Amino acid sequence: MKPFPKFRLKRSVFAYPYVVFAIIFLVAPLVLVIFYSLTREIDNYSVNKSSVNSPEVIMDNLDFIGYEQDPVLSQVGTYYYDGETLTVINYRERHPETYRIFFENEKISLIEEYEGDTLIDADLKDVKFLNRLKGVYFTIDNFVKFFNTGDYMKVFLRSLYIAFMSTLFCLIIGFPTAYVLSKMKERTRNIVSVMFLLPMWINFLLRTYAWRTLIEKTGIINTVLESVGLPAQNLMYTQGAVILVMVYDFLPFMILPIYNTLIKIDRSVIEASYDLGANHYRTLFRVIFPLALPGISSGVTMTFVPAITAFAISKIMGGTQCATIGETIEREFSTDMWFGSAMSVIIMVLMLASMFLIAGGDNDGENIGGGLL
Amino acid sequence: MAESIIRLENISVALGGEQILKNLNLNINDKEFVTLLGPSGCGKTTTLRIIGGFQRQDSGNVFFANEIINDLPPYKRNVNTVFQKYALFPHLNVFGNIAYGLHMQKVPKEERKKRKQEIKKRVEEMLALVNLRGFENRDITSLSGGQQQRVAIARALINKPHVLLLDEPLGALDLKLRKEMQIELKNIQIKTGITFIYVTHDQEEALTMSDTVVVMKGGEIQQIGTPQDIYNEPKNAFVADFIGESNILPGVMLEDYRVEICGRLFECVDKGFDDNEKVGVVVRPEDIEIKPESEGFLTGVVKSCVFKGVHYEMTIEQINYPYTWLVHSTDAAEIGDTVGMCFYPNDIHVMKGEDIDYSYFSNVPEEDTEE
Numbered sequence: 163m164k165p166f167p168k169f170r171l172k173r174s175v176f177a178y179p180y181v182v183f184a185i186i187f188l189v190a191p192l193v194l195v196i197f198y199s200l201t202r203e204i205d206n207y208s209v210n211k212s213s214v215n216s217p218e219v220i221m222d223n224l225d226f227i228g229y230e231q232d233p234v235l236s237q238v239g240t241y242y243y244d245g246e247t248l249t250v251i252n253y254r255e256r257h258p259e260t261y262r263i264f265f266e267n268e269k270i271s272l273i274e275e276y277e278g279d280t281l282i283d284a285d286l287k288d289v290k291f292l293n294r295l296k297g298v299y300f301t302i303d304n305f306v307k308f309f310n311t312g313d314y315m316k317v318f319l320r321s322l323y324i325a326f327m328s329t330l331f332c333l334i335i336g337f338p339t340a341y342v343l344s345k346m347k348e349r350t351r352n353i354v355s356v357m358f359l360l361p362m363w364i365n366f367l368l369r370t371y372a373w374r375t376l377i378e379k380t381g382i383i384n385t386v387l388e389s390v391g392l393p394a395q396n397l398m399y400t401q402g403a404v405i406l407v408m409v410y411d412f413l414p415f416m417i418l419p420i421y422n423t424l425i426k427i428d429r430s431v432i433e434a435s436y437d438l439g440a441n442h443y444r445t446l447f448r449v450i451f452p453l454a455l456p457g458i459s460s461g462v463t464m465t466f467v468p469a470i471t472a473f474a475i476s477k478i479m480g481g482t483q484c485a486t487i488g489e490t491i492e493r494e495f496s497t498d499m500w501f502g503s504a505m506s507v508i509i510m511v512l513m514l515a516s517m518f519l520i521a522g523g524d525n526d527g528e529n530i531g532g533g534l535l
Numbered sequence: 536m537a538e539s540i541i542r543l544e545n546i547s548v549a550l551g552g553e554q555i556l557k558n559l560n561l562n563i564n565d566k567e568f569v570t571l572l573g574p575s576g577c578g579k580t581t582t583l584r585i586i587g588g589f590q591r592q593d594s595g596n597v598f599f600a601n602e603i604i605n606d607l608p609p610y611k612r613n614v615n616t617v618f619q620k621y622a623l624f625p626h627l628n629v630f631g632n633i634a635y636g637l638h639m640q641k642v643p644k645e646e647r648k649k650r651k652q653e654i655k656k657r658v659e660e661m662l663a664l665v666n667l668r669g670f671e672n673r674d675i676t677s678l679s680g681g682q683q684q685r686v687a688i689a690r691a692l693i694n695k696p697h698v699l700l701l702d703e704p705l706g707a708l709d710l711k712l713r714k715e716m717q718i719e720l721k722n723i724q725i726k727t728g729i730t731f732i733y734v735t736h737d738q739e740e741a742l743t744m745s746d747t748v749v750v751m752k753g754g755e756i757q758q759i760g761t762p763q764d765i766y767n768e769p770k771n772a773f774v775a776d777f778i779g780e781s782n783i784l785p786g787v788m789l790e791d792y793r794v795e796i797c798g799r800l801f802e803c804v805d806k807g808f809d810d811n812e813k814v815g816v817v818v819r820p821e822d823i824e825i826k827p828e829s830e831g832f833l834t835g836v837v838k839s840c841v842f843k844g845v846h847y848e849m850t851i852e853q854i855n856y857p858y859t860w861l862v863h864s865t866d867a868a869e870i871g872d873t874v875g876m877c878f879y880p881n882d883i884h885v886m887k888g889e890d891i892d893y894s895y896f897s898n899v900p901e902e903d904t905e906e
């Protein structure tokens with residue numbers, strides 16, 4: 163008797179649903195954004211072949227006029243062409259407009275307004291219909307636009323600066339805090355860490371507005387200053403205000419991963435350093451700091467990334483002078499999805515590059531994330 | 536009289552509400568090889584931590600060359616440690632770990648360049664010493680436990696400390712390598728003249744390597760002495776039992792040189808007890824000779840006989856007296872045989888022993904009783 167064939171599922175089979183999940187929820191939006199960034203929408207005008215019997219072969223493959231080259235053509239309407247001039251009859255206005263069209267390599271190369279007779283009387287035998295087609299085409303124009311437009315670069319560099327400063331301050335405040343926290347007795351440590359985490363449970367917009375009421379022109383700080391007789395400070399709508407609130411908002415994301423790596427450092431390794439003649443400072447820089455690097459790098463990532471893409475904080479605290487790239491992306495995306503996507507792709511690439519730089523030497527994936535959460 | 540290098544004076548430590556060290560007094564001489572021996576949790580590591588400066592005592596003083604060093608931080612003590620769990624730096628490779636101590640030494644600017652060469656040379660020497668040539672660039676995590684342990688030894692030795700503390704430094708090595716390293720460490724100690732304070736719970740290791748053995752139990756020192764003293768003249772039943780499996784039984788010291796055990800009178804070499812004082816008597820299993828029934832002082836029935844490599848380990852139930860003897864003998868005996876046993880006056884070790892709990896030292900292992 164033949165034994166019943168054994169079915170053996172590979173273990174990896176069980177991972178597939180998660181892979182699918184990851185593709186749908188993580189990869190798909192990413193691919194979309196990259197796709198958008200590399201394309202533009204085209205308004206495609208092609209000659210309808212099935213129209214009136216045409217002697218003009220050259221026009222068969224006529225394909226496109228970007229509407230940017232002539233906004234008029236983006237209008238919805240019917241287009242008549244007689245070999246020399248193009249008539250657009252706007253559906254809405256029913257008012258014909260006439261253009262002269264020049265060809266080059268079977269493509270419309272130039273349109274200029276025709277100042278002769280209108281085409282209403284033209285011989286319709288020779289007229290072709292130019293149909294408007296929607297579609298996309300691949301181009302790097304979006305990226306070119308970003309780098310060619312000085313303003314965007316300026317905004318980008320500014321937000322890079324703001325994000326960098328916020329991250330730096332977070333690190334300067336966060337590392338000693340995490341270090342002190344990790345050295346505390348368990349009870350005090352729990353109380354203090356709750357104090358750090360408590361603000362995170364409040365909506366961050368509310369926290370940002372709270373800062374606003376503090377440093378506004380008529381805010382609490384100025385009120386106090388004036389009552390003491392000091393001149394009021396103009397704190398609002400400055401880069402400083404933006405950085406201040408960013409540091410406040412993102413500090414826990416710096417402290418937590420560093421703290422998590424610090425408490426995992428084997429006490430005896432630190433003792434070994436003392437034992438071999440290193441004092442407290444040397445031990446800090448030669449042992450504790452290097453061992454906390456995974457936590458530091460994930461802390462830096464977790465503050466730098468949200469800091470560079472944040473838009474609400476700069477909008478509320480920085481006003482128009484301190485518009486950040488995140489804010490600009492948000493605005494551009496709502497009007498020009500393709501350019502907005504390109505901007506976010508640029509930021510993403512820069513961010514990945516910086517992350518690789520930060521994570522540089524440390525290749526054991528085990529520690530990435532610093533054991534946060 | 537040799538010079539005292541480390542002295543602990545009335546050291547007491549409590550951790551987590553528990554008294555870990557109880558009024559410890561210990562003097563260690565320069566260039567001495569001292570072993571702290573005791574069961575797990577008896578406070579050996581804690582004692583080393585006090586000497587190393589990692590643990591502050593609740594009371595008492597630590598002396599280094601007759602100066603109090605209670606407040607000296609570890610990095611200012613001329614003492615290096617081989618930690619029980621290696622405590623190697625995971626972010627440095629083998630070279631970085633071993634060179635760490637040298638990097639921490641202050642060097643005048645002019646010598647910086649030469650220094651690099653020198654460090655390299657010294658590290659290579661150390662690697663050769665611990666049999667790890669060519670391992671410079673290996674990651675710490677890629678080493679086996681034994682290799683890590685040897686890196687830890689090299690790292691602690693490179694600074695040429697005055698005193699080296701070793702906390703079970705050979706625990707992770709296989710028997711052969713351990714024997715080699717024991718000899719190696721002993722040679723290093725003799726050659727360099729570094730005072731070794733060595734922690735182990737392996738009595739054989741303690742006896743073969745040390746000049747002085749300190750037997751500890753429950754945070755108290757039981758006995759300090761040369762390996763011979765400890766082995767031949769254990770002060771109490773605990774030391775006797777810990778230093779090697781033994782026959783420990785109650786006896787009565789009738790007068791000097793005469794002791795009564797298991798219903799018989801024996802000659803012995805001990806004196807200075809009260810007449811008729813109750814004592815404990817130790818007879819080492821390897822000191823007992825197996826003889827034909829008629830020739831022995833004592834007779835018994837062989838209950839078990841297990842081959843142990845060098846010798847047979849036997850348990851022999853004495854006739855006429857409720858005691859089971861542990862005997863190591865090179866000759867085998869049949870289970871159930873009646874044999875004679877004899878031992879000589881200098882094999883009988885008498886110790887003060889009113890409060891000995893003899894049932895604790897019963898020689899009848901559970902598995903053997905089933906047979």
Ligand SMILES: Nc1ncnc2c1ncn2[C@@H]1O[C@H](COP(=O)(O)OP(=O)(O)OP(=O)(O)O)[C@@H](O)[C@H]1O
Pocket residue numbers: 550551553555573574575576577578579580581582619736
């Ligand atoms: N930080 C601490 N808090 C509370 N108890 C401790 C602490 N450190 C050590 N102990 C206790 O002190 C006792 C002695 O510990 P120690 O490490 O000195 O033992 P040891 O002799 O080195 O043992 P082993 O041979 O297992 O290494 C143990 O019972 C241990 O549980």
Ligand SMILES: [Mg+2]
Pocket residue numbers: 579580581619702
């Ligand atoms: Mg220990």
